[in-house]
Amino acid sequence: xxxxxxxxxxxxxxxxxxxxxxxxxxxxxxxxxxxxxxxxxxxxxxxxxxxxxxxxxxxxxxxxxxxxxxxxxxxxxxxxxxxxxxxxxxxxxxxxxxxxxxxxxxxxxxxxxxxxxxxxxxxxxxxxxxxxxxxxxxxxxxxxxxxxxxxxxxxxxxxxxxxxxxxxxxxxxxxxxxxxxxxxxxxxxxxxxxxxxxxxxxxxxxxxxxxxxxxxxxxxxxxxxxxxxxxxxxxxxxxxxxxxxxxxxxxxxxxxxxxxxxxxxxxxxxxxxxxxxxxxxxxxxxxxxxxxxxxxxxxxxxxxx
Amino acid sequence: xxxxxxxxxxxxxxxxxxxxxxxxxxxxxxxxxxxxxxxxxxxxxxxxxxxxxxxxxxxxxxxxxxxxxxxxxxxxxxxxxxxxxxxxxxxxxxxxxxxxxxxxxxxxxxxxxxxxxxxxxxxxxxxxxxxxxxxxxxxxxxxxxxxxxxxxxxxxxxxxxxxxxxxxxxxxxxxxxxxxxxxxxxxxxxxxxxxxxxxxxxxxxxxxxxxxxxxxxxxxxxxxxxxxxxxxxxxxxxxxxxxxxxxxxxxxxxxxxxxxxxxxxxxxxxxxxxxxxxxxxxxxxxxxxxxxxxxxxxxxxxxxxxxxxxxxxxxxxxxxxxxxxxxxxxxxxxxxxxxxxxxxxxxxxxxxxxxxxxxxxxxxxxxxxxxxxxxxxxxxxxxxxxxxxxxxxxxxxxxxxxxxxxxxxxxxxxxxxxxxxxxxxxxxxxxxxxxxxxxxxxxxxxxxxxxxxxxxxxxxxxxxxxxxxxxxxxxxxxxxxxxxxxxxxxxxxxxxxxxxxxxxxxxxxxxxxxxxxxxxxxxxxxxxxxxxxxxxxxxxxxxxxxxxxxxxxxxxxxxxxxxxxxxxxxxxxxxxxxxxxxxxxxxxxxxxxxxxxxxxxxxxxxxxxxxxxxxxxxxxxxxxxxxxxxxxxxxxxxxxxxxxxxxxxxxx
Numbered sequence: 010x011x012x013x014x015x016x017x018x019x020x021x022x023x024x025x026x027x028x029x030x031x032x033x034x035x036x037x038x039x040x041x042x043x044x045x046x047x048x049x050x051x052x053x054x055x056x057x058x059x060x061x062x063x064x065x066x067x068x069x070x071x072x073x074x075x076x077x078x079x080x081x082x083x084x085x086x087x088x089x090x091x092x093x094x095x096x097x098x099x100x101x102x103x104x105x106x107x108x109x110x111x112x113x114x115x116x117x118x119x120x121x122x123x124x125x126x127x128x129x130x131x132x133x134x135x136x137x138x139x140x141x142x143x144x145x146x147x148x149x150x151x152x153x154x155x156x157x158x159x160x161x162x163x164x165x166x167x168x169x170x171x172x173x174x175x176x177x178x179x180x181x182x183x184x185x186x187x188x189x190x191x192x193x194x195x196x197x198x199x200x201x202x203x204x205x206x207x208x209x210x211x212x213x214x215x216x217x218x219x220x221x222x223x224x225x226x227x228x229x230x231x232x233x234x235x236x237x238x239x240x241x242x243x244x245x246x247x248x249x250x251x252x253x254x255x256x257x258x259x260x261x262x263x264x265x266x267x268x269x270x271x272x273x274x275x276x277x278x279x280x281x282x283x284x285x286x287x288x289x290x291x292x293x294x295x296x297x298x299x300x301x302x303x304x305x306x307x308x309x310x311x312x313x314x
Numbered sequence: 315x316x317x318x319x320x321x322x323x324x325x326x327x328x329x330x331x332x333x334x335x336x337x338x339x340x341x342x343x344x345x346x347x348x349x350x351x352x353x354x355x356x357x358x359x360x361x362x363x364x365x366x367x368x369x370x371x372x373x374x375x376x377x378x379x380x381x382x383x384x385x386x387x388x389x390x391x392x393x394x395x396x397x398x399x400x401x402x403x404x405x406x407x408x409x410x411x412x413x414x415x416x417x418x419x420x421x422x423x424x425x426x427x428x429x430x431x432x433x434x435x436x437x438x439x440x441x442x443x444x445x446x447x448x449x450x451x452x453x454x455x456x457x458x459x460x461x462x463x464x465x466x467x468x469x470x471x472x473x474x475x476x477x478x479x480x481x482x483x484x485x486x487x488x489x490x491x492x493x494x495x496x497x498x499x500x501x502x503x504x505x506x507x508x509x510x511x512x513x514x515x516x517x518x519x520x521x522x523x524x525x526x527x528x529x530x531x532x533x534x535x536x537x538x539x540x541x542x543x544x545x546x547x548x549x550x551x552x553x554x555x556x557x558x559x560x561x562x563x564x565x566x567x568x569x570x571x572x573x574x575x576x577x578x579x580x581x582x583x584x585x586x587x588x589x590x591x592x593x594x595x596x597x598x599x600x601x602x603x604x605x606x607x608x609x610x611x612x613x614x615x616x617x618x619x620x621x622x623x624x625x626x627x628x629x630x631x632x633x634x635x636x637x638x639x640x641x642x643x644x645x646x647x648x649x650x651x652x653x654x655x656x657x658x659x660x661x662x663x664x665x666x667x668x669x670x671x672x673x674x675x676x677x678x679x680x681x682x683x684x685x686x687x688x689x690x691x692x693x694x695x696x697x698x699x700x701x702x703x704x705x706x707x708x709x710x711x712x713x714x715x716x717x718x719x720x721x722x723x724x725x726x727x728x729x730x731x732x733x734x735x736x737x738x739x740x741x742x743x744x745x746x747x748x749x750x751x752x753x754x755x756x757x758x759x760x761x762x763x764x765x766x767x768x769x770x771x772x773x774x775x776x777x778x779x780x781x782x783x784x785x786x787x788x789x790x791x792x793x794x795x796x797x798x799x800x801x802x803x804x805x806x807x808x809x810x811x812x813x814x815x816x817x818x819x820x821x822x823x824x825x826x827x828x829x830x831x832x833x834x835x836x837x838x839x840x841x842x843x844x845x846x847x848x849x850x851x852x853x854x855x856x857x858x859x860x861x862x863x864x865x866x867x868x869x870x871x872x873x874x875x876x877x878x879x880x881x882x883x884x885x886x887x888x889x890x891x892x893x894x895x896x897x898x899x900x901x902x903x904x905x906x907x908x909x910x911x912x913x914x915x916x917x918x919x920x921x922x923x924x925x926x927x928x929x930x931x932x933x934x935x936x937x938x939x940x941x942x943x944x945x946x947x948x949x950x951x952x953x954x955x956x957x958x959x960x961x962x963x964x965x966x
Contacts, residue, residue: 059856063863065764067685069696075849079841086837097837099830101719105706108746109838112705115750119696122758122877124863125682130758130877137754138885141747148743152736155722222863226852230845292889306736 011258015090019244020082022266023236024048026243026273030200033277048236055229063222065125073120074223074230080113081237088244089168091265092254098164103151106163107144110197110241113234114140121219132218135288139203139215142295143193149302150186156309157182167245172252182305187249189305192298194242194276196291198235201280203291213285243272315373315387317360318395318441322434325353328406329430332423339419346426347410347779350433354403357437361395365804368811372443383450384505386443389811390573393649393804394440394566397656401558402433404783405551408664411777412551412671425465425549431458432555439563445494445504448567452490455563456483456531459556463548475543482530482540489527490567493520509574517575521582524571532564533616534623535593536921541616542600546608546676550667553608554660557615562652565622572630573812580634580731587627587734591741594620596920598748599890602755602883603917607666607676610756611659614702617745618655622648624738625717628724631731640723642809642820647716649805654709654794658701661787665695668780669760673769678756678879683765685757688775692761694788699753701791704746707835708795712802715831716824718742751886759879766873796835798828880915893920 028045035042044050062070084106089095118136121129154166157179165171175183196203199216208214220231251268255261286294328349332342364371364387374384387395406429413422431454438451460483464476494504497520501508512520530537541561545553572582597616604610625648632641668691669684670676685692701708721742724735765771775781794801806821865871887894899914 056852059858060853061859061861064860065683065762065863067762069685069762071849075842075845079838079845082841083834083838097834099827101715101722101827102830102834104715104718105711105831105834108704108706108711111703111746111750112700115700115703115705115754118750118754119757119762122754123762125763125873125876126863126865127875127877128866130882133754133758134877134882134885137751137882138889141744141751141886144743144747145740148739152722152725152739155725159726161719161722225856226849229852230849289885 011093012090012096015093015262016085016096019085019088019090019240020237023233023240024052026240026269027236029270029273030277030280033274034281037278037281048232052229052232055224055232056226058225060223060225060227063124063126066120066123066222069116070120070123070222071227073116073123074227074234076116077113078230078234078237080109081234081241083109084241085237087163088241089164089248090244091258091262092168092248093258094164094168098162101161103161103163103166107147110238111140111144113238117219117231120223124222126222128212128214128218129221131212132215132221135215136219139196139291139295142292142299143196146189146193146295146299146302149299149306150189153182153186153302153306153309156306167248170254172248173254175249176252179309182309183249185301185305185308187246189298189302190242190246190249191275192295192301194239194246195279196295197242198239198276200276202283202286202294205285208285213288240269243269246272315371315385315441318357318371318387318437319373321353321357321360321399322437323353324356325350325402325430325433328353329427332426335419335423337419339414339416339422342419342423342426343410343413346423346429347406350406350426350430351403354399354406354433358396358399358403361392361399362804365389365392365396365807368807370811374443377446377450381446382444382504383447384443385438385441385447387441389808390566390570391440392811393808394562394652395437396804397562397653398433398436398440398559401555401656401660402429402436404660404664404787405429405555407779408551408554408667408783409549410779412549412667412780414777421465425462425552428458428462429552429555432462432552432560436559436563440566444506445498449487449491449494452567453487455560456480456487459483459548459552459560462552462556463544465549465552466547471543472547475540475547478540479544482537486527486530486537489523489530491527493523493527493571496520496523506574509571510576512575514577514579517577518579518581521571521575521577522585525568525582525585528564528567528571529589530564532561532568533593533597533619534589535596535616535620536924538593538597538616538619539919539922539925542604542609542612542919545612545615546606550608550663550670553611553667554663557612557663558656558660561615561619562622562656565619565626565652569626572626578634580631583627583630583632583634584730584734585627586623586630587738590620590623590625590627591737592620593617593623594741594745595748596620596893598745598752599887599894600917600919602748602752603887603894603896605677605679605879607669607678607756607760608663610678610752611662611666614662614749614752615655615659617749618651618659618702621714621717621742621745622651622655624648624742625651625713625720628717628720628735628738631724631727631734632720635727635731637723637727639820639823640720640727642806642824643716643720643723645809646802646805646824647713647718647720649808650716650798650801651710651713653801653805654701654713654791657787657790657794658698658708658710661694661698661784661791662702664780664784664787665691665698668775668777668784669773671777671780672773672775673767675767675769678760680767681760681765681770682763682767682873682876683761683770684773685761687765687771687773690781691775691784694781694784695761696757697788697791699757701795703749703753705750706795706831707792707838709791709798709801710795712795712798712828712831714742714746715827719827748886751883755879755882759877759882763876764873766876796839797832799825799832802828887917895920895923 118133121133204215247268331345335341370388435454442448601613629644704710721738
């Protein structure tokens, strides 16, 4: 029951957190920044509008937003929030979640290629390229967690007292893991230094250019999907970064939300102090996270064996 | 076995009857397609019932009063027969509308005979129970497919492809016969049961020799480079059979030989795992670089053979290290992938055949907008690409999931096993991502956007007998992906029937996982339906208009402005540039008023390019040194003959 409640709260709160990023960036720029609830206003504005569809598109263009949002929702269903086991979990559910996110990516790319626009093709090609390296990092993190816990389920890794136990036994690998997951979050969530969500130049975009031709409720569904995806990755880092377990579940939930907000603020700080990487340097950036995860896995053998 | 041989007889009848039909093309196609399809259907029903009930049949015949040909139909053979007969059945149906060239009735009739021979020989290879039967059926399989590759022999590229294929299949057969020869030298018998009694080192030698031969047929890197030449050269339904089933027969041989030898060590598992990782990665990276749709699909077959070998390798390591869960997951996942790949690869080749049939081109960068013009072909092709990328809720995900779980089990083994399992997991992850990139490229460039040529703009799908198998295969992929329970039971029966260490609990465990996948898939479909309903509601009172794609204000858009397939893959190929040699022909643009220039890029297969310096040049060098023997003097040649006779008489 609690899992369903937390799921609903996460669903409703997902558009709140990107506001933290914008406020942090505004703070660094000496500005006041948009209101914290800006993303809710954006989604409401999009829902009020109609759409213009390109004559080149087919049904796949309309399916893209629906399937990417459905995939993000499925990912959230398997995600343990605030230390509670998720709504669903089974052995190997991590692989199902990662591949469902891949399915969402497939349809986003397909919807982009449907428009016959070279901008969207460019974005689609980059979107197909960088997550390949992220998958390598994520699976390396999975290998590490399997070596430490012997289990292959999100609820087994991130719920209950497991994160605290992991820190007590293998702190150094976990530090690397947090850093690696942070880099993956920046890549999959299309933040600086991989992609600048605030840029207006189509030639330099990745995610923004793929949704260039979407409008109205379609775009609202896509935005919601991207908020949920970013929340998913942040919720993977939060229990590893702040593994507290308090007596009252509401207190644990409060700490969890605070940790999430902190992670988003750190994303904002990263966006403010770093410039976007040149496109051909991004693979090295992602491979750095793979190297961190790989070393973490090797070091963890010391703690396991 | 009588049911099976009756089915094979009907298939052969379907191959011979067209020859008697003269020049009447429709009669040729009807008898051929119907005969082969009926026989395959009967064989399929028999194989499925045998797998469901368990049990084994055997038969043996004396050939020419000298050789004993023994056949045996157990669970593993029945599983591969399911794959063979399903694909041959659908390919035969497909051929009815595909082979519609009125100027070549004789060639069409010959093609049906060869197709029937191919099907029958593949069925005989998987049911062979001694070396003679295996070799006999293997050679018929290689030769019939060789002639089928040469169907369009007017084009030089096809002739060269056929010749390369012939060389590979004969050299591979030589290695296989060498393996059999070593075994015969030790046991003195052609039967497969005697292989278990070989000494351990000989077993490893036999396995390695046979692996080279069988692996080249299966398309294992680096013996794979005949595949991208031969598979596109054949007619599309034959490509479907070759890619979907014939390479699996090679994998069957490897698995069967491993089981018959009963080698206790871990070496076979290690060899298969490493070959699988290499084939998987190299196959999908090369597939990304191809402009020709059928060549791309051929390289993708190499990738999937890699995945299957990873599964087999993990299973063998599980058996050797005494981890039944790992063995169960590895073997079941790999066998399931054998069937799954047969289904979705055939689907993709049939789609490519439809594209070729109507646009007369398979070059991705010349196509575009096909999904709007060929709705059924396009939709089934998209489903096929989702399946081959291993995405839920289709069947590719289920088999990859089982292989993943098997490899995670391997992490708790010793140092080498742990390292190899780690490599396997990371490779599977990277292969999955690359497959998504490869197939979004195919769908995005060829089927979506706007047509880049008139042929693509006028594309039209036709031929019910071509579309029906595609729809059935797409439905099958979806069904197995959502409800894998039935197929997993069949795969498990196949594994049990060959005596691999299995317990009831491992089946229950695998079925429980399948159940979870089903629930997840059902939830996903429910979510999609709900969101689609939500979307319809949201759009109810809204203005929806259509307009041209935003081109940044450019007023003269052409279809050539779309992103091309080569650009799409360029970044990824650059990342892998050490294994993907790319040749670019691009005279630079010079001066302030430059004239026209051109751009041509080409991906060459690394294995193919290395054959010349590594194999051809040393062989030439050796034979150049022996050139002095061939001097043209007839008297000395007679002297050579006399010397040979003397040596043979006195010393041999």
